[in-house]
Amino acid sequence: MALPNFILVGAPKSGTSSLYQYLKQHPDVFMCEPKEPYFFVPAEEKEKWFALGLKPVIGDENYAALFDGRTSEKAVGEASAPYLFTAKTPELISKRIPDVKLVAVLRNPIERAYSQYNFLFRMGMERLESFEAALAEEERRFQNGAPQFLFYRRRGLYAQQLVRYFERFDQSKMRIYLHEDLDRDAVSITQDVFRFLEVDDSFAPDVSQRHNPTLVEQKGFADVLLSGIKKRAIKSADDGASQTDMGIGSIRPWTEPKGKLIKPARLNKTTRESLSQYFQEDVRKLEKLIGRNLDHWLSN
Secondary structure, three states, X not given: OOOOOEEEOOOOOOOHHHHHHHHOOOOOEEEOOOOOOOOOOOHHHHHHHHHOOOOOOOOHHHHHHOOOOOXXXXXXXXXXXXXXXXXXXXXXXXXXXXXXXXXXXXOOHHHHHHHHHHHHHHOOOOOOOOHHXXXXXXXXXXXXXXXXHHOOOHHHOHHHXXXXXXXXXXXXXXXXXXXXXXXXXXXXXXXXXXXXXXXXOOOOOOOOOOOOOOOEEOOOHHHHHHHHHHHHOOOOHHHOOOHHHOOOOOOOOOOOOOOOEEOOOOOOHHHHHHHHXXXXXXXHHHHHHHOOOOHHHXXX
């Protein structure tokens, strides 16, 4: 069966959509569609995602079919951002494709968490009207087995997540990039990935467009959206209702917003300081893992 020889494993809201688009421009790189098949997510997690309107690929033949369009391309890949966080994924990948090359893009975990919240609220998946309220709800969601999409802090513990990959893959098979580097010089970063994949690194992709940027509904439209969510919401777990709810109050399919999109407001300073303290230990461990100084991630 045709299988990828490289995978973008995340992190979510860190530039994987842009890097995916840049890589697929190369004549010797084949990227599967859809971008995120989620094939190496454990079955128990996939079951939750079906309830959210997502469609993870199930079955070896269905996964292999994603790469049927490959012709002579040397590098064959996919990009599923949840792979970095999901604890069982490194084992699942290593068993099926032990020699695969892995690429991760990491973003300041504070900015990443806030971006994730704004994205989910915009898409109708997050019912809580403030980032702070969603952070306060995270532990209960985690204990109730909610989908990982709704974990804002935990998904930013990169050192904890990368260690699982380092335990199963040789570090020569891995490349770790920072979102700010990709944002500042996307051509150079993409060409470095080309070298890693052993294809012509002189190829310069068109990086004029950012893909999947963080935007929110223009003020006033969110209230209409939230009203619609409440009308269609599953009865809350607080009311002793459905196990399907898992503590999030509303599970429903992704909904493309119709209002005007604008950049989100700046993150509350107190919230930023609290998150900086939360991430400090993991960021220091990450510095040692990747050999980069990350003081700027924790500064206020």
